[in-house]
Amino acid sequence: MARALIIGCGAVATVAIKKCCTCSEVFSEICIASRHRENCEKLAQELRPNTKTVITTAAVDADKAENVSALIREYKPDLVMNIALPYQDLAIMDACLECGVNYMDTANYEPENIDDPEWRKVYDKRCKEKGFSAYFDYSWQWAYKEKFEKAGLTALLGSGFDPGVSQAYCAYALKHQFDTIEEIDILDCNGGDHGYKFATNFNPEINLREVSAPGSYWDTDENGKGHWVEIPAMSIKREYNFAQVGKKDMYLLHHEEIESLAQNIPGIKRIRFFMTFGQSYLDHMRCLEDVGMLSTQPIKFQGQDIVPIQFLKALLPDPASLGPRTVGKTNIGCIFKGKKDGKDKTYYLYNVCDHQECYKELGSQAIAYTTGVPAMCGAMMVLTGKWNKPGVHTVEEFDPDPFMEALTKYGLPWNEDFNPVLVD
């Protein structure tokens, strides 16, 4: 019996909200809040007839902590679930601290304006000190640790699939399968096919950033000192034969959970993250970039300022239209290499999720499904007291067992392989 304030009403939030409504014994009351209340209300109206969860809605501009605080004071939730944009993480954390409420999110903070000179100063320093150049990192939210501890409040960071479930898999492997883990490869494969020659699941701008940013991984030198290794974008490519999906090309990317895992897995030597991209997708991105269609700089055309990537977005299929036509599966998981009882051991924990089944169940394809379900399960862990630990924590810092049990119950069961093919 608890009350959650859910900020966000996009594709991922919609999955999480729908799942909350199937578990009214925990989520007895929820408030759906976003910039556009009408979207929240539309969803609420769809859900109310079939759930015992009492659903209310609100408008909130989560860019400003005081707006969020006002809503919290009015609604008095036990937990704020931030399933909005990562730009708003800090404002919502501030509001939670001010009002004494637990917090959770699905992706770590990054600034909306990366040209802000104040932010830039800190960023440049971190790039130099840490050795990776992604625009997001944990430092901004880890800076809240002491405040949350003192307030006796829990902040759960990154409870999606990756970050999120990927880290629970690490905690699970360490708890049940290994004495020490030396190497982790996180493999994120989307084997879905929407039948279009080119379309993007998200904003093409975000897709572009993903493939044009340098990759990086965690490695350890001969003296046992861990450090980041940064590589040019898309320069490490491997082929992997994914269970229930087949062979796919995958590329080494930077990913946020590497940063926390490097701190929280004792004795870890290497952590890498790979994501699949089809050659055709990459070719289209490159050609569009070559002709300037991915530019965010407006050009004058027919007397108007037109931003090429926005015009492209208008030409491409609406991402929301991909759901009903996407077939195939995702396969996301972690391959571990380590020691058990003095012997070398390898182990692969992964989830396979079918786009069409997700769509039939919740009207969303697997990309949103695999992020929304862990968001709801993480919230459930906090609300039921299973993951209550004052401070600011990532998923691997908690007991993975009840979380993974919930994941299985709510649609994301895991598979294991005790003799996996390793990534070289």
Next chain:
Amino acid sequence: MARALIIGCGAVATVAIKKCCTCSEVFSEICIASRHRENCEKLAQELRPNTKTVITTAAVDADKAENVSALIREYKPDLVMNIALPYQDLAIMDACLECGVNYMDTANYEPENIDDPEWRKVYDKRCKEKGFSAYFDYSWQWAYKEKFEKAGLTALLGSGFDPGVSQAYCAYALKHQFDTIEEIDILDCNGGDHGYKFATNFNPEINLREVSAPGSYWDTDENGKGHWVEIPAMSIKREYNFAQVGKKDMYLLHHEEIESLAQNIPGIKRIRFFMTFGQSYLDHMRCLEDVGMLSTQPIKFQGQDIVPIQFLKALLPDPASLGPRTVGKTNIGCIFKGKKDGKDKTYYLYNVCDHQECYKELGSQAIAYTTGVPAMCGAMMVLTGKWNKPGVHTVEEFDPDPFMEALTKYGLPWNEDFNPVLVD
């Protein structure tokens, strides 16, 4: 001592006009006419200080025969050189007939509006009867044969490089090197590099039409009956090692001179046309087409109708800017297979043209240069009486010797190879 009315003031016309001005003994007076007289006047002002040719200018809308007739009556030329759009061929031929003046052009008629039902009816019938589906063919202009014959006027069709020089090469080969020619492969290679990842020499719409139209070639069945063979766009690909350029991929396309050569080369069994396209160029065209950027259908964006391909044009480098930066060479010619004195023989006639040298000489790269020079040389043949033959004729119907001599003199000398590598 003759007077030519030149309709057109684009890149090709500019080359032809500049070359006319180097040969004032033939082109003693020229009138440059186009829709925008100011462009003609600008060019005239640039040329007048350095030529004995008397240059005047005029505005003309060549879509309408009566406008052209009025200008002809006023200027009283000995020849009308149509170096404008192929849409206007028939209107200008009508005007020449009405006023009793010789005519020439560089490309055969095609309609501006291919949805016009009257034109479509004739087109559909021709597609069925002849077996190729290009929007242009000689039938429209050949229909004027009797009228030009009766009027004692010469109409010279297609005096560019290909069509044009390619056909003169055929006539030359037949006159000097073969008793019979059985196979002709016309090879058009542009080995130029403008240094951009993607740019088009012309309107991208015309480029697109070129690579998306079915290819076709002339072939002969076992009974010796010639016929067209149509193939899917870009489905026949060969690699060829071009002299002074190197290895390039080339694709079989439909091309207009195949139609007249099939009639005018006795005993011919096969005629094919190949053009080089780089893989990167084709990849970009395909990717842009996939996302809808090559569409000519407007979409609503920011409250305006925007035609994607026109927006793309605005993003791409201005074709006029390519001239100074394009390096490399073109190599265009014909490979012949036939009999001489009862023996099998092969022979390759080709021209190599350097982009930078063309640019230094006339401020145009080789693409415009190789079309503009033969236009001027063809006009010279008609004006000097060397190619005077009442009726409507293509280049191979005339004596190639004086034309090829002029080509050499004015910048397009030929090379020959008596043991060429054949295209399989």
